[in-house]
Amino acid sequence: MAGDLLDSQGRGEVFSTLPRIHPEGRKFGIAAFGLSLLFALFAWETLAWPMAFLSLGILAFFRDPDRVVPQDERFIVSPADGTVAQITEVDAPHELVVDDGSGTEGLAPGPVTRVSIVLSIFDVHINRTPISGMVRRLVYIPGKFINADLDKASEDNERQLILIERSDGVKVGFAQIAGLIARRIVPFVKPGDTLGVGQRVGMIRFGSRVEVYLPRGTGSKVMLGQKVIAGETVIAEIGSQPLLEGVSQ
Template sequence: MISIHKEGILFLGYTLVIILLLLIFSFFLLSKLIFIFLSIFFIVIYIFLIFFFRNPKRNLFCRISEKDYNKEIILSPADGKILNVQKIFESEFLKKNCICISIFMSPFNVHVNRFPVSGKIVYVKHHPGKYIIAWLPKSSSHNEHTTTVVETSKGNKILFRQIAGFLARRIVIYAKKNSIVKKGDELGFIKFGSRVDVFLPLNSIILVKKGEKVTGGESTISTIPS
């Protein structure tokens, strides 16, 4: 049975009511052939919406070997494909050069976002903006986005950014400043296609490459030596 994320329950309920009303009206007002066509169309759309809001169970246990105990392990905050790995200057909070890993989520990916590290949230901010296609570089600063920074027990400040895409029209974020979070906990949800960027220290060891598929809360994307 498909588990539905809490962000989709009301949306799916309202959508189902609207679809049923439209089908009732079309049954009485339109021809039988058009009614059948509309019925199939709405069923397909509704199945896609159920699929989009799915929230599968994840093994959030971070598997590490003995040699990794002295490293900071960074998990993927989202399902999707690695869009880019690049050195970039982070100007909002960190104010320094970082390695940025960008993860693109298509409408077919799970859209639950998760904390990539454990620690204390030291910064949270929502930025209104445009809805440029998420894989374009300028979408990081021009699109609606949120910025969250977690300081880990090892003193690393990890910044991650939820970025709305062309189809995305709402970013949900659960992060609260000064709260303590665990790696793999839910950070938020982005509706209908989007991107998540993770900003890491320059000494990070990157374990993914462009084009690689990752799973939120399970895939290790980087380690940071102590």
């Protein structure tokens, strides 16, 4: 029953309230709604109604629901809502491997499993940390704004790389990647911050891609085409190499 489930802060029923609207979106929604009222005042109904619906769409895009986060140290949870578009072996990003002068080691060089998640404009765009730990690196890389569905977006598009390290030394890197329409990556955290698993770390406006670099020796528990939910869907179990076949229907 819904009453038996609490939100991620233990504050009450998960389904008892509507999702909050993130402050990043309130100004856009209010501006669109204000224009619709202005058009209505001048009896420009052909403009007033579209602007009213646009304001509702903007508020829906910036919704920020609570999530029920699995509390198991073996689990790596999805950092984003969306659809799994690619699962492949790649070299860990250079920016998360090379010595950055901070005195802390980055990811080990060599191939790791990368899980790529594509977000549509209908998905929640608040991103969350896949594990608990400290933010060791936050690297912004300027780039292009090609379609996030394309594989080359991983290397060519504007993106932000984040490295999280647990107290036991396990490290997970992930990337927020801007898309064709997305033009701004908004961070909520900074290096040195300590995060709980599933905690909000930032957002990407209007369609994008998020990629997770799993630790060495860890494979994906999700399949191509599978819908995932940020902070809830378990995408991997540390040290486990599940044998998954096929594509999600």
